Amino acid sequence: MEQYKKDFIDFMIDSHVLKFGDFILKSGRRSPFFMNAGLYQSGSQLIKLGEFYARAIHAVYGLDFDILFGPAYKGIPLAVATTIAISKLYGRDVRYCANRKEIKDHGDKGILLGSKLHDGDRVVIIEDVTTSGASMEETVPILRAQADVDILGLMVSLNRQEVGQGGELSALDEIKEKYGFSTHAIVTMQEVVEHLTHPAQGKSLIDSRTRKAIDEYYREYGVKH
Numbered sequence: 001m002e003q004y005k006k007d008f009i010d011f012m013i014d015s016h017v018l019k020f021g022d023f024i025l026k027s028g029r030r031s032p033f034f035m036n037a038g039l040y041q042s043g044s045q046l047i048k049l050g051e052f053y054a055r056a057i058h059a060v061y062g063l064d065f066d067i068l069f070g071p072a073y074k075g076i077p078l079a080v081a082t083t084i085a086i087s088k089l090y091g092r093d094v095r096y097c098a099n100r101k102e103i104k105d106h107g108d109k110g111i112l113l114g115s116k117l118h119d120g121d122r123v124v125i126i127e128d129v130t131t132s133g134a135s136m137e138e139t140v141p142i143l144r145a146q147a148d149v150d151i152l153g154l155m156v157s158l159n160r161q162e163v164g165q166g167g168e169l170s171a172l173d174e175i176k177e178k179y180g181f182s183t184h185a186i187v188t189m190q191e192v193v194e195h196l197t198h199p200a201q202g203k204s205l206i207d208s209r210t211r212k213a214i215d216e217y218y219r220e221y222g223v224k225h
Contacts, residue, residue: 001195005187008052008157009195013205015045018158018192020210029221032213033189035158037074037128050081054089056186057082057124057155063092065122065152067115070098071139076113078126097123099142117147125154133164133171133178140179151181158192159185162221170223 012018016039023034040049057068063086070079079096086092095115117123123143127135136154143149154175164171172183193214196205206214 001191004052004055005191006195008186009192011048011052012157013196015040020206029162032210032217035129037078037157040077046077046081047085049078050083050085051089052186053078053082053126053155053157054085056184057086057126058090060155060182060184061124061152063090063094065124066095067117067121067123067149068094068096069123069125069139069143070096071125071127071135072099072101074128075126078128079114082126099139111142112146117143117149119148121147121149123149123151125151127154127156129156129158129160130154130171130175133175136175136179151179153182153184156183156185157187159188161189161223162218163223168224173223 009018012035017037018033018035020033023031025031025034040046068079068083068086070076076098079098083094083096086094097115097117098113100111100113125136125139125143130136140151143151154172156172159170159172161170163169164174166174169177172185175181176183193206193211197211
C-alpha cells in the first residue's frame with residue numbers, strides 16, 4: 001500500500017471522520033463503521049484533505065482535465081480544497097464547479113456555483129463516499145444538461161466495497177457500468193482494515209470484536225467476487 005494511503009487512513013481516524021461502532025446508514029443498513037466528511041472542519045484539515053485528493057486524482061487521471069465538480073453539499077468544500085491543492089502541488093490551474101440544491105432565480109442565476117461548464121470540458125467528479133450510487137442519479141444529469149462535457153470519472157475518499165442498489169456489484173462498479181466513466185477511491189475498506197489491524201507502529205485500532213462485526217457485515221453486504 002502506498003504511504004499516502006496509510007497517511008490518509010491515519011488522517012481520517014485522527015480527524016474523527018472514520019469511526020467504528022454501531023451506525024444506521026442512509027441506505028438503512030446497520031454498519032460497524034461510518035465515515036462523515038462533514039467533520040473536516042479546520043483550515044489545516046482541509047489543506048491536508050485537498051492534498052490527499054490531489055495526489056489520488058493525479059495518480060489516476062493525471063492533470064489533463066478542466067473541471068473538478070463537487071456535488072452539493074459535501075462535494076463543494078472537497079472541490080475547492082482539491083483545486084487549491086492541485087495548483088499548489090502540480091502548478092495546474094483547474095477550475096471548480098458545484099451545483100446548488102435549488103436553482104437560483106436572481107442575481108447569478110442558475111444551478112451552478114463556481115465555473116460555468118462549456119462544451120468539451122473534461123470533468124472529474126469528487127465526492128466523500130458512495131454507498132448506493134444514488135447521488136450520481138442527480139449529479140450526472142445536471143452536468144450533461146449544462147453542456148456537452150466529457151466526464152472522465154469519479155474520485156471518492158473511501159470505497160466501502162459493498163453491494164449497491166442492484167445487490168451484486170459495488171456502488172462504484174454500478175456507477176461505472178451505468179454511466180461509462182471510471183470510478184476510484186483514495187483507499188478501500190480492505191486497505192483500512194489491513195492498516196488498522198496490523199499497523200507498522202502504534203496501537204491497533206481494530207480489535208477482535210470490531211473485526212468480527214466488520215466480517216459479518218461483509219458476509220451480508222460485501223461484493224461477492
